[in-house]
Amino acid sequence: MKGIILLVLGIGLLHTASAVTHSLKYFYTASSEVPNFPEFVVVGMVDGVQMVHYDSNSQRMVPRQDWMNKAAETLPQYWESQTGILKGTQQTYKASIDIVKQRFNQSGGVHTVQLMYGCELGDDGITRGDFQYGYDGADFLSLDKSTLTWTAANQKAVITKLKLDATGAEANFQKNYLENTCIEWLKKYVNYGKDTLERKVRPSVSLLQKTPSSPVTCHATGFYPSGVMVFWQKDGQEQHGDVEHGEILQNDDGTFQKSTHLTVTPEEWKNNKYQCVVQLAGIEDDITKVLIESEIQTNFGKTNRGSNDPNTIGLIIGGVIALLVIIAVVGVVIWKKKNKKGFVPASTSDTDSENSGKGIQKI
Incomplete structure (x- = not known):
């Protein structure tokens, strides 16, 4: 089944709320x-x-x-x-x-x-x-x-x-x-x-990390609609080279989730201001999460830098894989x-069945 994967959602160059x-x-x-x-x-x-x-x-x-x-x-x-x-x-x-x-x-x-x-x-x-x-x-x-x-x-x-x-x-x-x-x-x-x-639901945003040498993941979840931008900034400038964008996935309750991963050493982020920025279509205010040690949720060595569940990352990653x-x-x-x-939009006509006579043929 290789290749039968993913809803691929494009990532725009400009971080602005898209038209509905x-x-x-x-x-x-x-x-x-x-x-x-x-x-x-x-x-x-x-x-x-x-x-x-x-x-x-x-x-x-x-x-x-x-x-x-x-x-x-x-x-x-x-x-x-x-x-x-x-x-x-x-x-x-x-x-x-x-x-x-x-x-x-x-x-x-x-x-x-x-x-x-x-x-x-x-x-x-x-x-x-x-x-x-x-x-x-x-x-x-x-x-x-x-x-x-x-x-x-x-x-x-x-x-x-x-x-x-x-x-x-x-x-x-x-x-x-x-x-x-x-x-x-x-x-x-x-x-x-x-x-x-047409509802608008703000996301919950968390910073996650498996091990001290793993990328730091900015995980936004529970948002609606699906039009979202999740990106990393360093000292106010957007990062590109060390960032990997995940796909937008749907949660069981109909809301969505998205993760964006930043590869950076602890020394680098401690000496500079790194932050994750989340922009959701239909909501004006950006949500930011500054990369500091107390904000990182992890399942290595320490019990929770920011979460009561040391298995948070494993559960999220497991859920993504299952989806x-x-x-x-x-x-x-x-x-x-x-x-x-x-x-150009054309005039519409009523019909009793949406797919009536669709005419999908053998290929």
Whole structure:
């Protein structure tokens, strides 16, 4: 499952609160020969929060947030219609994974076909949309909305590209979905869950260290929304060379966490002013944590320089690893090479089912 990892969130060059952006993303994963795991899984997320789930074992689309039940209040057949669509898509993906395995001359082993698609809506009205396939954690095929053509990432994907480009119907269909239907449903979902999705929760910030020679970790957790910057400063100047940024991960309660690691000797930070700065979208005041000995929580030798639990670091790191494993198995993939381009928002039209007639084809 190497390469089927992580939600990759970009880190901007300027540390300013970003404009409010809402997103609707779907991740489809078909797999072969993965023990004790469904052959087909769908995860739907609004603003980075999982709101629906489907898998080939249960064969039911189910809500992951209480507020998603509001969909059934306005559309009584919502869950039944979505389930029916995904049952059909499941069969399509079962065929697709066999097709691609044949192209790569593979007869067995663990393999995955993935699809990521969705849209974003900024508070300035600018929208974005992406639709792309992956195979075994690598790029395979993606839609170029500007030219209404498909881009093959390797020679094995050219067959699919030529088939889809021949009529242009699929490209037109998906472009219309991304620019219209997806945006419309994103607005509905945000309205359903606005009390949750539009809340602002300040993070708890801690400085952690395994051993005296380990990097010092600035760990921000419990914040919402996910738009956060966590960076280190030395004497008021941002540090880059000795800093490693972790990914933004989701906690069980729907909030988020992020860690940024600073490699520095005790002599260096004791003789200079190092501080961690946390900036959260929607909250004006920065949160700072100055690197001094009494602020560091550790599990070496001393009982707690700042925490009552000497195992704090181990628990946090263990939780992060466990979450990465879950993300890897589910196959939630965003490819790092993704090139997002904005487009002018189009008029929307109502529909009884968000994915009705999505037309996802065998690849």
